[in-house]
Amino acid sequence: DVKVTQSSRYLVKRTGEKVFLECVQDMDHENMFWYRQDPGLGLRLIYFSYDVKMKEKGDIPEGYSVSREKKERFSLILESASTNQTSMYLCASSLNSGRSNYGYTFGSGTRLTVV
């Protein structure tokens, strides 16, 4: 069964800490995405990547960075965690648009609490 795996389901970090959220997919997908999900706001795109070592800002990149050193792994980095970054973080991957399937496959999510 193909998968997008997020390394942590629940995470509690202190304000000011540097936080790494890891995501790995085993589907050889070119595209990977990081979203945060908050009640009433839906899914908001933070960063995405169409290829190794490539990254693009999404709609809310402030306070975040990403790393894609290998095709299967896309890491989200909170440089200095703040309480307003408490959220559910979702990673997703997809094939390039030239292929037949455009749908995203999502991980199970990481619920991050910053105290």
Added chain:
Amino acid sequence: GESVGLHLPTLSVQEGDNSIINCAYSNSASDYFIWYKQESGKGPQFIIDIRSNMDKRQGQRVTVLLNKTVKHLSLQIAATQPGDSAVYFCAELGGSNRLAFGKGNQVVVIP
């Protein structure tokens, strides 16, 4: 943490009845649409998709209808079961390779 279902439009449906969830999309150039289901504490899961050259597609107990004239998408769930309780999102794909997601609808199945 708070449930993602808070603050969302909610459809309460009796077990065994049919459910209809609606979605208005914004981009008339969108040519691919997906419905996702998200259960509490989990990531969204693909349910069914449809391309713009179709107006109806059926899966197992689910049907998606597309009305391009009014930019409207709906998901019909037949014989709703308790396991169908979740948040349902529509998503559209336009000119880029990025899906645009709706905010979602909460479905609550009453046993």
